[in-house]
Amino acid sequence: MGLDFLRSDLILFNYYSFGSLLVTxxxxxxxxxxxxxxxxxxxxxxxxxxxxxxxxxxxxYFMAAFYYHPIAAYHRWLTGCLILPTITHFTQFFIRYPSNYNRKFGFWMMIFQHLLGFVVACFLFILLLFRKRSIILPPIIGISTLWSRVSILHCLSLFTPLLLLSLFRLGESLSIRKRKGSQSSYFPSDL
Known part of the structure; x- marks a missing residue:
């Protein structure tokens, strides 16, 4: 009775779950x-x-595709909170490749992005914990509105690709710049 969620009829191994497993x-x-x-x-x-x-x-995503149970809806806790740290480290790759000239900028950008990811993750936790209630946001530019959970999640879903594109472009433009007459090593001891 206590392990009811581990029944074999709740496990779906179809093409979608197999594809998710391969990508993972x-x-x-x-x-x-x-x-x-x-x-x-x-x-x-x-x-x-x-x-x-x-x-x-x-x-x-593999858990959501593989497991047919209401508990599989909690994959949002993983996906919603881990995408911004992923974007942070992909951005660090673009800032620091092919040369690590922008060490200070890269460090502070990483700190800023991790703090931003933490704030968004906390905001997502609040939205998912209090999903039956609506949330009143503080006044933004003098306008106080009552937002539903769905509209806030839509705003967050639009925010992620915009952040991704802008930070990839910023990292790409910074990595193209060359400094004349300076030599640098590419190894992690130079952080």
Whole structure:
């Protein structure tokens, strides 16, 4: 009775769950590959961490596709909170590749993005914990509105790709710049 959620008729192994499993395993293999290189650069290290966190993110989708039970809806706790740290480390890869000239900017950008990800994750936890109630946001530019949970989640879902595109473009533009006459090493000891 207590292990009712482990029944075999609740496990669905179809094409969708098998595809999700393949993507998750491939992402973890990429993480192990990039993190196990002998002389990895700072950019390679951040790429490995990004794939590791992205693999944890994909476990949520595999759980939702594999398990037919209301508890599978809690994959949102994984996916909603792990996408911004993944974006953070992919952005660090673009900032620090091919050269690590922007060390100070990269460090402060990483701190800012992790803090932003933490705030968004806390906000998502509040929304998911109090899902039956509506949330009153503080006045924004003098306008006080009553937002439903769905409209706030839609705003957050629009925020993530915009952040991703803007930060990838910023990292790409910073990595193209060259400093004349300076030599730098590419290895993590230079952080």
């Amino acid at each position: 395993i491939t992402t973890f293999f990429l993480a192990v590959f990039f993190l196990s290189l002998k002389r990895k650069t700072v950019a390679t290290y951040h790429l490995g961490i990004a794939f590791l966190v992205f693999g944890l993110f994909e476990i949520g």
